[in-house]
Amino acid sequence: MTRPLRARIDLAALRHNHSVARRHAGATALWCVVKANGYGHGQVRVAEALAGVADGFALLELDGAETLRAAGIRQPLLMMEGFYSEDELPQFARLRLIPVLHSPAQVRWLVDSPLLADLNEPLPVYLKLNTGMNRLGFDAADFRQALTLLRASPRVAGITLMTHFADADEPAGIARQMARFDALRGGIADMADGLPLCLANSAALLRFPEALGGAGDWARPGIMLYGCSPCPELHSAADLGLKPVMNLESEVLAVRQLATGDAVGYGSAFVAPGPMRIGIAAGGYGDGYPRHAPSGTPVMVAGRRSRLVGRVSMDKVCVDLTDLPDAGVGAPVTLWGDGAAGHLPLEEVAAAAGTISYEPLCALTARVPVVVVERAS
Known part of the structure; x- marks a missing residue:
């Protein structure tokens, strides 16, 4: 697999x-x-x-x-x-x-x-x-x-x-x-x-x-x-009629229940404020995802908007599933672009990470499989 x-x-x-x-x-x-x-x-x-x-x-x-x-x-x-x-x-x-x-x-x-x-x-x-x-x-x-x-x-x-x-x-x-x-x-x-x-x-x-x-x-x-806006603070890609070309897609690998006070990831950078349910998804800075994307960075899971929790690691990110009770192992995740889990503009991810859309696009690493499609209408 x-x-x-x-x-x-x-x-x-x-x-x-x-x-x-x-x-x-x-x-x-x-x-x-x-x-x-x-x-x-x-x-x-x-x-x-x-x-x-x-x-x-x-x-x-x-x-x-x-x-x-x-x-x-x-x-x-x-x-x-x-x-x-x-x-x-x-x-x-x-x-x-x-x-x-x-x-x-x-x-x-x-x-x-x-x-x-x-x-x-x-x-x-x-x-x-x-x-x-x-x-x-x-x-x-x-x-x-x-x-x-x-x-x-x-x-x-x-x-x-x-x-x-x-x-x-x-x-x-x-x-x-x-x-x-x-x-x-x-x-x-x-x-x-x-x-x-x-x-x-x-x-x-x-x-x-x-x-x-x-x-x-x-x-x-x-x-x-x-497919990215050159001036995202003034006009979104959608405003300009642009469509994302690179779509980074993942899945939930595992699900974990957190109790109040449980920490997530390196440095214990995120601490659960109450009972939570999180998913661990494939994709990290070893794949080109911005390492400095903080907790709260948007992510799409199974058609609904969610957020990252904890630090981005080399191979994985953690996503909040607390309000997504039906999302479990195998649930689709869109890290950016138009994926099976829904649409998420890269500009939003880049802005949350304190960078610009150029950087994660150029940072995509060789270990990420590329699938070429002809989909946009």
Whole structure:
């Protein structure tokens, strides 16, 4: 008998969420972001499911790009941190990868490296501008020089300008960074005008149409493709018309009666305030469930909403069955998503654990069996 924990990946829900992104994008093309193993859903699995509708895929990992090409993915591939060293340039040329350039060193490698002396076809590139995130990207002082070198290089087929918003999912929005972006472009309008743009992530795509552009421009939906709201404090996934793609399902393994004062789990972090009935379900931080999810974190059991009690352990969680007298061993448990036990938005679980939905998705471990379905209508 196998351990009763599984992640059900709903590819129909994935394509539905892409259609939501497409509707918001209008004429703007879409990079489907599949970094971090497709946000834990399987990079190749996601790319193959979207191959018939995606304009291109965006990722970070060079080995991932190699795997996608070997799997037959022919769409453009955007490498969101470019190449990490000069010796990666031949692979970029061979695989026809589009680098995002964010440093002067990358520009110099691309235009000067002898490793590209035999380049048969020039590469499109993205030039990333720092507009306030202050991670990667060119500031004003280096922007003109980088653009000058790239425009003059026969190795460059075309240039797209890109930035990344820090507050698109927050009330502050994107106005400050948009103003900074416009100022950077305006400072060298003679060189930057007319270049295509790639600005909007999931939150900006859904909330700020002014970040989209139009034909020839691109947006980068990520978390919304996987059915989670990029701005859960403002809009739920259901509000946005998104459907969960990963559904983590379990079962009750055992049932225990507690007396007043009985403690549950490591550290005796939960103490029964009165007589209780609890269930022990498969699934813990060894599977990717957030270890810091506290007592009270929502869980669905046999079609009814309940809560965790006690600390999450490596392999198990404990759930309150006090008000669920019919739920016993074998009762279905939904840890997040749409499961046999009912619907539970991952955003609620993540919020209770003090994190965001991205983290548990990406944290799903290899020991969790994955079942692929086509269920969403």
